[in-house]
Amino acid sequence: MNKTALRALLRERRALIAPESHGFSRPTGQGRRARGLSQHQVDQLLHRAIGTYHRLESGSYPNPPTAFLRDVARLFGLNEQEWASLCRYALAQEPPGPLYSSSGKEIAGVWQEAVDGISHMAYVTDASWELLAYNDAFAALFAQGNVPSNTMRWMLLDRNGRESLTDWRNSWAPMVLPQLRAALTARPDDEILRQIEKEVLTDPEMATLYEVDGALIHPDGHERPLRHAEQGPGWVSICAAQPMAAPGSRLFILIFKAGVQRNHTRAPVLRAN
Incomplete structure (x- = not known):
């Protein structure tokens, strides 16, 4: 737990919420003058025992439930990056999932320009694997440029996908x-x-x-056989990353090398000296 960072994040965001917006009246006589909701009001709004939120903000609540953290994050209107920071500061771990169900469904429009500037096949999917952006090199992978709307569905359920993904049973499906x-x-x-x-x-x-239990959750760095609509059989090296503001979305860059047999050496691992 990073108590200092946790306290700073929560105090800053709590101070931005007007008590009046949640039906509380601000005292007019002597008393509290701090901006935003009081800690007691946070407990009331979240239907928690008095003192629960104070323990969180003060850093004296070890391993708080993620359900409580999610309630706090939504009350405070945190965005996905702030939600990730809250989980890291309070639990020393990544979020168990997105804060909002709508997150990961859209990305900034500049991503299309970024993808167009990549010479290899490149595309971006949302959290549901719906295609959001792709370049001409990626479109050329498919016969007549018939790009699928959902890449997960194409890889698993589309007959054309199974034909393009060479050795589908062993190299792709698992x-x-x-x-x-x-x-x-x-x-x-x-x-x-x-x-x-x-x-x-x-x-x-x-x-x-x-x-069957499988531990793989991302294909970054994998190399698999693939049949290209224009270049024929070959091997594709997969690079995967995530747009930071859209959890669950993915950028894929596919580096294709033609040939039935893998006749190239893999690049060495990059490591700072």
Whole structure:
């Protein structure tokens, strides 16, 4: 727990909330003059025992429940980056999921320009794996440039996807299905992901694979066989990252090298000296 940073974040955001906006009256005589909600008022609004919030802000609440942290974050109107900071300061860990269900569904428009400036295949998906932006190099991967609207659905359920993803049964499906499970763990109410899972479970082969525990939750650094619509069979190296303001969204850069056999050496790991 980082008590100093936690206290500073919570005090700053609490001070921005007018008590009147939540039905409290500000005292007119002698008494409290600090800006924002009082700690006691926070407890009232969150239906917690008096003193609960004080323990959090003072840093004397070890391992507070994430449900309580989420309630505080929403009351204070934190954004996703501030929510991440709250979890790091209070629990020394990343958030268990996004603060708002709508987060990760949109990114800044400049991402399209950024993707267009990448020479390799590149695209950005939202938290439901819906395609948000892609470049011409990525479109060329597909016959007639028929880019799928949801890349998770394409990889798992589309017949064309299975034809493009060489050795789908061994090299792709066991790697992609754990990502679906991880996404649903973070967003259990996501209707798009739930529908994909439902269709996966109706396929006997995939249902069996889906039930097998898999630790992989991202493909960053992986190399897999792939059939390119224009360049034929080859191997793709996957680079993955996340736009910071949109948890669950992803930037993928696919570096393609043609050839039936992998005839190149992998680049060495980058490490600061």
